Amino acid sequence: AQSVAQPEDQVNVAEGNPLTVKCTYSVSGNPYLFWYVQYPNRGLQFLLKYITGDNLVKGSYGFEAEFNKSQTSFHLKKPSALVSDSALYFCAVRGLNQGGKLIFGQGTELSVKP
Amino acid sequence: DSGVTQTPKHLITATGQRVTLRCSPRSGDLSVYWYQQSLDQGLQFLIQYYNGEERAKGNILERFSAQQFPDLHSELNLSSLELGDSALYFCASSVLGQDSGNTIYFGEGSWLTVV
Numbered sequence: 295a296q297s298v299a300q301p302e303d304q305v306n307v308a309e310g311n312p313l314t315v316k317c318t319y320s321v322s323g324n325p326y327l328f329w330y331v332q333y334p335n336r337g338l339q340f341l342l343k344y345i346t347g348d349n350l351v352k353g354s355y356g357f358e359a360e361f362n363k364s365q366t367s368f369h370l371k372k373p374s375a376l377v378s379d380s381a382l383y384f385c386a387v388r389g390l391n392q393g394g395k396l397i398f399g400q401g402t403e404l405s406v407k408p
Numbered sequence: 409d410s411g412v413t414q415t416p417k418h419l420i421t422a423t424g425q426r427v428t429l430r431c432s433p434r435s436g437d438l439s440v441y442w443y444q445q446s447l448d449q450g451l452q453f454l455i456q457y458y459n460g461e462e463r464a465k466g467n468i469l470e471r472f473s474a475q476q477f478p479d480l481h482s483e484l485n486l487s488s489l490e491l492g493d494s495a496l497y498f499c500a501s502s503v504l505g506q507d508s509g510n511t512i513y514f515g516e517g518s519w520l521t522v523v
């Protein structure tokens with residue numbers, strides 16, 4: 295069965311420092327992996343995705359993610375965090391033979407302090 | 409703006425009542441997904457439709473039902489509401505309804521509070 299794990303409920307970073315939000319996955323076949331962000335009282339916004347090709351994927355708002363097949367990970371990164379990056383981040387995997395639905399991790403709360 | 413429109417944005421209703429949540433997918437998208445987000449359950453997939461047909465079913469209660477109409481908009485019906493049904497309900501859409509790299513875009517959600 296497909297699954298996603300985000301091992302950290304919360305990540306705290308100082309503004310200007312690099313940030314990493316971790317995600318590991320379990321999937322049969324080639325994974326389609328996604329990151330979404332949810333700001334307070336808002337919907338889920340698509341950040342980036344890995345389909346195939348280059349292991350380093352660039353997305354919106356300066357975020358990028360690194361796909362690592364051997365470690366079954368898809369960590370979200372940003373070289374320099376902003377206070378406005380504070381939000382809830384979700385990693386997701388496309389389900390195999392399940393109509394294309396997304397299976398989400400439990401979410402990681404990112405807090406960036408000035 | 410994702411292009412997925414959900415109404416109403418907020419809804420307060422009493423236990424035992426029935427409500428209908430409405431979703432208009434992005435232009436050109438044939439697949440619609442419904443998710444429930446609550447503090448204790450996280451983001452739970454409820455049901456998916458593709459071009460009017462049910463494609464996949466998740467943890468959707470028997471009191472809940474959904475449909476996708478010929479114009480591709482979708483409705484999620486929640487009946488005999490309980491306090492535990494209070495949650496944020498998301499609609500999402502994508503072009504395809506199968507395993508692929510195409511992106512699923514989410515609406516802003518409908519906040520349901522059952523009192």
